[in-house]
Amino acid sequence: MVTRTTDLAVELCGIALHTPLLPAAGTASAGVMSANADIFGAVVSKTVTLKARPGNPPPRVAETPSGMVNFIGLQNPGLEAFVQNLGNFDSGVPLIMSVAGDTVGEFVGLCRRMAVEGRVSAVEINLSCPNVEHGGLLFCAGPESVAEVVAACRDALPGKPLFVKLTNEGVLRNSLAAEEAGADALTLINTVPALTVDARERRVLVKGGLSGPAIKPVALRAVYEVSRAVEVPVIGCGGVARGTDVAEFMLAGAAAVQVGSGSFAREPREILGEFAVYLGEMGLTARDLAGALGEAKPLSGW
Amino acid sequence: MKLHPVEVISRERYGDHVRIQYLWTGDPPQPGQFVMVRAAGHGLDPFLSRPLFAHDYEEGDVASLLVVVRGRGTALLAEEGSALLVSDPLGRGFQVTEDGPVALVGGGVWVSPLKLLARSLRRRGIEHDVYLESPAAASGAYLGFLKENFPGATLIETAGGTGSAVFLDWVGDLARYESIYVSGTAETLAAARSAAAGVVPAQLAVRERMACANGSCYGCAVPVWAGGEMVYARACVDGPVFEAAALAW
Ligand SMILES: Cc1cc2nc3c(=O)[nH]c(=O)nc-3n(C[C@H](O)[C@H](O)[C@H](O)COP(=O)(O)OP(=O)(O)OC[C@H]3O[C@@H](n4cnc5c(N)ncnc54)[C@H](O)[C@@H]3O)c2cc1C
Ligand SMILES: Cc1cc2nc3c(=O)[nH]c(=O)nc-3n(C[C@H](O)[C@H](O)[C@H](O)COP(=O)(O)O)c2cc1C
Ligand code: FES
Numbered sequence: 357m358v359t360r361t362t363d364l365a366v367e368l369c370g371i372a373l374h375t376p377l378l379p380a381a382g383t384a385s386a387g388v389m390s391a392n393a394d395i396f397g398a399v400v401s402k403t404v405t406l407k408a409r410p411g412n413p414p415p416r417v418a419e420t421p422s423g424m425v426n427f428i429g430l431q432n433p434g435l436e437a438f439v440q441n442l443g444n445f446d447s448g449v450p451l452i453m454s455v456a457g458d459t460v461g462e463f464v465g466l467c468r469r470m471a472v473e474g475r476v477s478a479v480e481i482n483l484s485c486p487n488v489e490h491g492g493l494l495f496c497a498g499p500e501s502v503a504e505v506v507a508a509c510r511d512a513l514p515g516k517p518l519f520v521k522l523t524n525e526g527v528l529r530n531s532l533a534a535e536e537a538g539a540d541a542l543t544l545i546n547t548v549p550a551l552t553v554d555a556r557e558r559r560v561l562v563k564g565g566l567s568g569p570a571i572k573p574v575a576l577r578a579v580y581e582v583s584r585a586v587e588v589p590v591i592g593c594g595g596v597a598r599g600t601d602v603a604e605f606m607l608a609g610a611a612a613v614q615v616g617s618g619s620f621a622r623e624p625r626e627i628l629g630e631f632a633v634y635l636g637e638m639g640l641t642a643r644d645l646a647g648a649l650g651e652a653k654p655l656s657g658w
Numbered sequence: 659m660k661l662h663p664v665e666v667i668s669r670e671r672y673g674d675h676v677r678i679q680y681l682w683t684g685d686p687p688q689p690g691q692f693v694m695v696r697a698a699g700h701g702l703d704p705f706l707s708r709p710l711f712a713h714d715y716e717e718g719d720v721a722s723l724l725v726v727v728r729g730r731g732t733a734l735l736a737e738e739g740s741a742l743l744v745s746d747p748l749g750r751g752f753q754v755t756e757d758g759p760v761a762l763v764g765g766g767v768w769v770s771p772l773k774l775l776a777r778s779l780r781r782r783g784i785e786h787d788v789y790l791e792s793p794a795a796a797s798g799a800y801l802g803f804l805k806e807n808f809p810g811a812t813l814i815e816t817a818g819g820t821g822s823a824v825f826l827d828w829v830g831d832l833a834r835y836e837s838i839y840v841s842g843t844a845e846t847l848a849a850a851r852s853a854a855a856g857v858v859p860a861q862l863a864v865r866e867r868m869a870c871a872n873g874s875c876y877g878c879a880v881p882v883w884a885g886g887e888m889v890y891a892r893a894c895v896d897g898p899v900f901e902a903a904a905l906a907w
Contacts (some may be wrong), residue, residue, distance in 0.1 A: 382875070382876075383870070383874055383875060384874050385872065385873045385874040387872075387873070388872055388873075388874050410888075410889060410890060411876060411879060411890050412879075413879070413881070414866055414867070414878075414879045414880070414881075414890075415866075415867050416867070416876070416877045416878075416879055417867050417868070417869045417875065417877035417878075418867065419704060419705055419706050420705070421703075421705075422702065422703065422705055423705055424705060424706060424869055426869070426875070426877060428875065428876045428877065431876045431879070431890060568705055569702060569705070597702055617705075617869070619659075619870070619874075620659060620706060620707075620869045620870045620871075620874075620875065621659075621702050621705055621706060621707065622659075622702070623659065623660050
């Protein structure tokens with residue numbers, strides 16, 4: 357149980373979050389998020405695209421040491437069907453909509469729609485998807501491509517914060533480009549490209565994105581480097597599975613923290629509970645953690 | 659996913675198969691539902707919990723699982739003395755109508771959910787026949803387990819490989835049943851689906867790799883027909899039991 361005496365509240369782009377813990381896009385159903393609205397500071401939708409996407413054929417998930425690889429393929433019912441069911445997200449905490457497009461124009465269309473959607477507090481653009489107008493190169497493949505889509509989305513989303521979600525590759529340059537183009541916050545990181553192999557069948561098992569504790573050090577490094585280089589808040593994501601992971605991300609510079617695959621193996625409620633215990637033991641509030649990280653020093657007393 | 663520490667009452671070995679009994683005071687599992695299970699005391703290694711069918715549930719709060727060791731996850735579950743964490747019963751199981759006779763068809767470790775199904779049919783007085791695959795390579799201990807747990811079942815010798823189609827031949831004219839409920843190897847499921855098409859409604863217990871087991875991740879995709887179009891359903895919430903005719907295999 358989360359001790360209510362612990363001050364967990366943080367603020368993100370003017371949005372008050374009663375805890376710094378959020379679900380990572382695509383890892384919590386509306387039902388799971390509603391059931392956890394008392395422990396999530398806000399909820400984040402699965403990535404929605406303009407048109408429905410059927411998703412990839414199975415197998416879509418494979419376990420790895422300390423994590424998993426997924427190849428879901430953004431299965432979703434498309435914008436209009438999704439918006440009709442937005443009421444499912446009325447959980448009492450702010451809703452952050454994750455969106456993705458095939459083209460800059462699609463991103464713009466999605467943002468315009470979200471701009472007028474009263475239930476949506478902020479938009480997170482998922483740039484780990486191919487730009488069909490640029491030979492299928494990912495939107496987050498380089499700073500120019502990031503700047504173009506972020507600037508267009510910023511114009512299309514008046515009055516609401518725009519979060520830009522990036523993958524680890526080139527994260528510093530891409531983050532600087534996103535900030536320059538008007539991003540209000542950066543979500544770091546999306547899954548890491550990965551492959552699993554079935555040696556007995558001599559076949560690829562799943563080629564997709566790695567998540568879970570295996571990528572935590574990579575994500576922490578990204579948050580650490582980027583939060584020192586930009587002014588906008590950074591939302592940490594990657595491998596959170598216990599309370600101290602939340603603390604580590606905030607110490608490294610994250611204003612809020614997302615949990616994805618960790619919530620498959622454990623309950624986010626337990627993770628937040630552990631985080632509250634940590635804060636209690638340290639005599640700190642969540643806000644005290646922000647970037648309050650000393651440099652490495654030689655160990656003594658061993 | 660919320661997991662509950664449970665008290666393991668017994669682990670009995672029948673060849674490659676292990677029956678695990680544990681105390682369960684939560685929601686009673688319905689036939690065809692599954693649970694997520696992990697061995698306590700190993701932190702997050704392996705990372706994901708393992709899906710297993712609810713094998714049986716008796717008054718007196720004893721639930722059981724039937725497990726075959728495949729890799730590290732199931733090896734830890736089967737290990738003597740290993741404490742377990744188990745979820746509530748999950749998913750959509752067999753949808754049983756009031757009319758008999760019905761047939762239960764299964765093989766391998768996948769016979770697991772048929773035990774609870776047979777128990778529920780018996781309690782409701784629905785006439786049912788049980789057909790179980792008895793592969794040439796199966797251990798005497800496992801066959802003994804089948805005979806003890808499915809009294810009156812017809813055991814059909816199969817040779818593996820193409821055995822499943824032959825096996826369904828043995829079940830005979832499916833039209834004499836109101837419904838068939840199948841939980842067997844992938845080959846048996848496929849054979850049952852084609853044999854039942856246009857003859858008798860069939861429900862199949864399908865498996866797919868899972869991560870969240872609560873409908874969040876879309877990892878457990880099963881192709882199904884919806885309004886003439888192929889879409890991916892989720893085995894963990896839309897299944898694991900599907901109408902055979904709905905499966906777009
Ligand atoms: C709905 C459902 C019900 C099941 N019921 C039973 C049961 O009653 N008894 C039983 O013995 N087994 C059952 N299984 C299969 C069981 O989940 C796998 O054998 C087990 O996950 C293998 O784990 P492992 O660590 O031993 O093997 P590994 O091969 O090391 O597992 C690696 C990863 O692959 C996954 N995986 C491997 N094989 C399967 C499989 N056949 N199905 C799903 N995931 C797999 C594991 O969960 C894990 O994430 C069921 C599967 C599903 C989906
Ligand atoms: C099954 C699954 C589905 C995901 N779907 C999305 C998605 O729709 N949009 C997105 O931006 N990220 C998606 N992600 C990435 C996560 O949001 C997150 O960035 C990544 O998994 C790292 O965090 P974690 O280690 O806590 O899981 C998905 C991850 C997983 C495991
Ligand atoms: S296992 Fe995640 S949706 Fe089924």
